[in-house]
Amino acid sequence: MLKFDLEKSDIKQFILLFVFALIIWIFYELAGFAVAGGTPQIDQNIILAFRDANDLSDPIGPKWVEEMMRDITALGGVAILTSFTLFVTLFLLIENKPKIAALLVLAITSGMIVSFSLKYGITRPRPDLVPHGSYVYTSSFPSGHAMLSALVYFTLAGMLSHLPVRRRVKSYFYMIAILFTFSIGVSRVYLGVHWPTDVLAGWLMGIGWALLTLVVARFLRMNGHFSSD
Structure with a gap:
């Protein structure tokens, strides 16, 4: 039985690494x-779909939707991401x-370094089709908000899933991560500050980095490094 479990764990690790490699390739x-x-x-086309055809400076929907998108972004x-990371880190320390x-x-620290390095290494201009609905000061690719939200929220979900909680609670952690990450990415396009491909690239790299963290965590747990935690 032990041998079967180990082989099953190895297969899961291989699948995770394969998905990570696929994400990096895309x-x-x-x-x-x-x-x-x-x-x-x-x-x-996608950016313009979020704008009034008669006035490209006006995002679709009432004014409260535009304000809500700024809140989401x-x-x-x-x-915010640093604060969430700090809160969860302190919680894990309290939980020993x-x-x-x-x-x-x-x-998360290494992922943030990668994110900023990519943005300064790939100097893609911001969209100029429509006025920006949020202040920006870096290049466009990849979307830092999309990448860092995917990285942070999925990594937080993965780390919290190592706690002795029910499967439905673990699923809830990941559902929240998906909801936040998707909404933030959409808000960046809605506000006209990113091309959709910037957001897609950010999602991919953020999820990829979170997956790599999960692979490392699983490896350490399989080798007993988290047994005392």
Whole structure:
């Protein structure tokens, strides 16, 4: 039985690594397109779909929707994500899970460094089809809000899932991560500050980094490094 469990765990690790490699390949293809300066027609069509055809400065929907989108996009800001990370790290320390807390901080800190490095390395201009609904000061690819929200919320869900909680609670953690990440990405396009492919690339890299963290966490747990946590 032990041998079967180990083999099953190895298969899961292989699948996770395969998905990670696939994500990196797709991101690489999108990055190559961004570096070449291309903007697919679908990028433009999606951004324009969020605007009044008679007045491109006016996003679709009533004013409260535009204000709500600004609130949602703030959930992917560095200050909010850092605060969430700090809160969960302190919670894990209170629960006497120092190793998991350390892995959490390492994963998110390294992911943020990767995110900023990619943005400054791939200097894709911001969309200029419509006025921006939010202040921006970096290049466009990948979307930092999309990448960091995916990275942070999925990593937080993964680390919290290491706690002795029911399966439905673990599923709830991931559902919240999906909801927040998707909403934040959509808000960036709605506000006209990112091309949809920027957001897609950000989602991919953020989820990929979170997956890599999960692989490391599973490996450490299989080798007994989290047994005392």
